[in-house]
Amino acid sequence: MDTPQFACIDWIRSSALAITVLLAVPPVLAEQSDSKPESTDQLEQLVAPIALYPDSLLAQILMASTYPLEIVEAARWVKSQPDLKGEALEDALQKESWDPSVKSLTAFPQVLAMMNDKLDWTTQLGDAFLAQQKSVMNSVQVLREKAKAEGNLESNEKQTVKVEPTPTGNQTQTIIIQPANPQVVYVPTYNPTVIYGPWPYPAYRPFYWYPPGYVAASSMISFGIGFTVGAAMWGGCNWGHSNVDININRYNSFNRTNIHNVSWKHNSAHRKGVPYGNKGLQNRYAGNSARDAKAREAFRGHAEKGRQQIAGGAADRFKGAKPQGAFQGKNRPVGAGKRAGDFGTKDRQFGQAGAAARRSKPGGSAFSGMGNAREARRDSFRGANSRMGGSRRAGGFGGGGGGRHRFGGGGRRR
Numbered sequence: 001m002d003t004p005q006f007a008c009i010d011w012i013r014s015s016a017l018a019i020t021v022l023l024a025v026p027p028v029l030a031e032q033s034d035s036k037p038e039s040t041d042q043l044e045q046l047v048a049p050i051a052l053y054p055d056s057l058l059a060q061i062l063m064a065s066t067y068p069l070e071i072v073e074a075a076r077w078v079k080s081q082p083d084l085k086g087e088a089l090e091d092a093l094q095k096e097s098w099d100p101s102v103k104s105l106t107a108f109p110q111v112l113a114m115m116n117d118k119l120d121w122t123t124q125l126g127d128a129f130l131a132q133q134k135s136v137m138n139s140v141q142v143l144r145e146k147a148k149a150e151g152n153l154e155s156n157e158k159q160t161v162k163v164e165p166t167p168t169g170n171q172t173q174t175i176i177i178q179p180a181n182p183q184v185v186y187v188p189t190y191n192p193t194v195i196y197g198p199w200p201y202p203a204y205r206p207f208y209w210y211p212p213g214y215v216a217a218s219s220m221i222s223f224g225i226g227f228t229v230g231a232a233m234w235g236g237c238n239w240g241h242s243n244v245d246i247n248i249n250r251y252n253s254f255n256r257t258n259i260h261n262v263s264w265k266h267n268s269a270h271r272k273g274v275p276y277g278n279k280g281l282q283n284r285y286a287g288n289s290a291r292d293a294k295a296r297e298a299f300r301g302h303a304e305k306g307r308q309q310i311a312g313g314a315a316d317r318f319k320g321a322k323p324q325g326a327f328q329g330k331n332r333p334v335g336a337g338k339r340a341g342d343f344g345t346k347d348r349q350f351g352q353a354g355a356a357a358r359r360s361k362p363g364g365s366a367f368s369g370m371g372n373a374r375e376a377r378r379d380s381f382r383g384a385n386s387r388m389g390g391s392r393r394a395g396g397f398g399g400g401g402g403g404r405h406r407f408g409g410g411g412r413r414r
Contacts, residue, residue, distance in 0.1 A: 036278070038135070040135075041203070044142065044143060045204040045205065045206045046136075046206075047139050047140050048192035048193075048206035049206055049207060049208065051140045052147060052177065052188050053188065054159060054178055054185060055176055055177055055178060056185075056234075056235050056236055056237075057108065057111070059237050059245075060234075060235040061105070061125075062126075062136070063235060063266075064099065064105050065115065065125040065129060066126035066130055066270075067099050067271060068119060068122050068123045068274055070099060071105075071112065071115050071116060074105065075112040075115070076116075078106050078112055079109075082109070084106075085228075090231075090232075090256075093106060094256055099267060099270040101235070101264075103255070104233070104254065106232075107229045107233075108185070108229075110211040110224070114209045117209065118209060121207065134242035137239065137243070138242065144177075145175065146197055147195055148161070148163075148175060152195045153177075153221075158179070158180055159178065159223075160177070160179070161175065161177055162177075163176075164176060174239045174240075176239070179233075183228060183229065184229070185226065187223070188221050188223055189222050189223070189224065190208070192207075192208055193205055193206060193208065195221060211224060230254070231250045231251075232254055233250065234246055234250035234251040235247070243263070243264070244264050246262050246263070247262075248260065
């Protein structure tokens with residue numbers, strides 16, 4: 001169990017990371033602009049740095065980009081323990097609460113480093129993918145066609161490039177990129193402003209990021225070391241439906257779970273308070289959780305105030321008080337008389353005074369022979385109050401005892 005000190009440290013770290021992410025979010029996103037979709041040139045700008053990545057890696061980047069705060073956490077975690085590999089890495093990840101797509105990227109430290117360094121891009125990419133998934137996928141295919149037309153996207157010993165007809169969508173063909181060896185993935189490095197030919201959108205030039213230790217190559221695209229990934233590569237691009245899918249067997253193996261759904265769905269709980277890019281996404285993914293969080297905070301406030309009042313002796317004002325409201329007349333709660341030691345059955349619902357009246361005059365009303373009915377009720381409750389006072393002294397309102405009243409010390413709370 002975490003100690004309060006460690007819990008406090010974790011909270012401080014999480015808060016610092018959240019501030020880092022929020023500061024990185026461009027003002028237009030932080031202010032939650034309207035739901036106007038990104039234009040074609042903006043989408044191509046966003047996907048250009050990763051459009052030539054293998055399909056499985058691309059899919060997992062798109063999924064993970066929707067959780068920017070967890071990207072920052074994972075990047076720092078990987079940097080702090082660079083020697084974790086293979087099964088040891090998978091074992092260590094079981095202790096972390098990140099989304100599986102984020103966990104999978106720990107097998108690619110340079111990809112996590114890029115997404116962490118370019119956090120504003122990561123956030124915008126994730127929002128675009130959530131809001132315009134089909135358009136994002138189409139933009140990837142447009143750029144792949146351009147790269148291939150320039151002679152910069154071909155099969156080699158590191159990757160396999162396939163061209164297949166597209167049954168649906170805007171493209172006449174689909175370009176699929178896969179690792180030449182499914183167990184070893186090479187991440188390509190390239191300058192997106194030139195590999196697709198002359199960049200047509202001067203106002204929306206994509207960034208290019210070189211990993212540490214990168215040495216420029218003569219070719220337009222180069223590959224560093226290969227990453228042995230095992231089951232970490234479980235994502236896939238379903239180009240026919242313009243979405244991302246999950247390889248269930250690999251997913252379950254890597255995440256030590258047992259899911260059955262091949263379709264990926266965004267989990268807003270892993271967003272951890274980072275605002276979405278527009279009001280449409282905010283309403284779609286964060287509306288209910290925000291209202292629930294507000295209700296929980298309000299409840300906590302009232303509960304804490306009540307505890308402080310009780311600790312300050314506020315409950316003492318109930319000692320010796322006469323029953324009010326629900327304990328008056330016939331409208332008291334069912335069973336209330338039993339807790340007070342009286343009114344056990346319907347025949348005795350008005351106490352001993354009523355019972356005596358019925359015995360004195362069979363067939364009469366509950367107050368026959370007693371004079372005024374109001375006086376009879378007053379006499380009845382005087383006796384009830386006396387017995388309730390005894391019940392309180394036995395532990396009803398104060399502390400201890402076995403009574404079930406909510407102020408009782410040892411009773412079951414209602």
